[in-house]
């Protein structure tokens with residue numbers, strides 16, 4: 445259909461499980477599953493507890509997911525899925541585990557290397573396996589997006605990939621899995637969710653469903669992130685952060701992200717900071733800039749969140765970052781002034797979502813922004 449004003453498409457069945465042992469027996473839809481997870485979740489026993497609950501199927505584990513998963517890791521995961529003859533893939537962990545599960549579930553049965561698809565233009569096969577995604581952090585929203593981010597094993601480039609079948613069949617929120625998340629991870633994943641929500645809200649692709657999800661997510665994060673950070677065992681704060689992450693993920697899955705995420709790619713690649721740190725660092729500056737094209741909408745948001753103006757919202761976010769012990773200056777993450785031009789150039793050349801930012805973005809304006817947060 446032509447002249448579509450907006451479209452909201454979310455093909456993921458979403459469940460929230462109550463506290464107690466998570467039981468996925470009825471959800472596997474086959475006789476063999478592979479749980480894709482990281483070494484910590486495997487060694488701590490959490491992934492095994494999940495696996496043991498699936499009594500209706502044979503369960504194998506691939507537990508070698510690293511932060512910023514490489515294309516080689518996707519290939520190794522794919523091989524484990526093939527060896528197990530699995531009919532279902534369960535991503536259990538942070539964004540890296542979920543993203544790897546998405547790609548490996550598609551690549552299973554193919555003789556291509558994933559890097560050939562990510563960078564070499566070869567087509568990724570359509571996913572034929574059932575895909576269930578269970579986040580153990582509250583931030584990436586990967587459980588309800590069609591996005592995965594991978595690091596090329598050949599060039600080291602960090603590349604986001606968007607595909608319709610990267611949407612899982614099912615997302616399971618299980619707040620109990622986030623109780624043990626360390627404070628630093630709580631902070632940077634929580635601010636990642638904040639960026640998803642606000643970048644969906646001010647996005648040139650924004651629309652009413654996304655605005656509603658984003659606004660609720662921002663309120664939940666404002667009211668719960670500090671509690672989750674300082675009092676990790678607070679169950680209500682953990683549950684609310686899981687819901688916020690889900691809503692923010694649903695919002696940006698429709699709109700894509702904007703400037704803070706575009707800048708995060710060169711920052712995480714060059715200075716090895718966590719994704720949420722790379723996104724949040726430029727967030728106050730982008731909030732100030734957003735009034736260029738979305739002033740009325742941003743004033744509304746500031747008031748909804750309890751601030752007098754967009755500038756005081758930006759100050760409030762900077763204060764929040766300070767309370768979460770997250771860096772607010774580029775020099776804090778090891779950047780030097782001579783690097784700024786290169787960062788601006790890289791973001792302009794590789795990250796088209798910059799164009800969705802509600803401001804005039806040129807290499808010069810981006811450089812000014814970077815200098816203001818140096």
Ligand SMILES: [Fe+2]
Nearest residue numbers: 584636719723
């Ligand atoms: Fe993100």
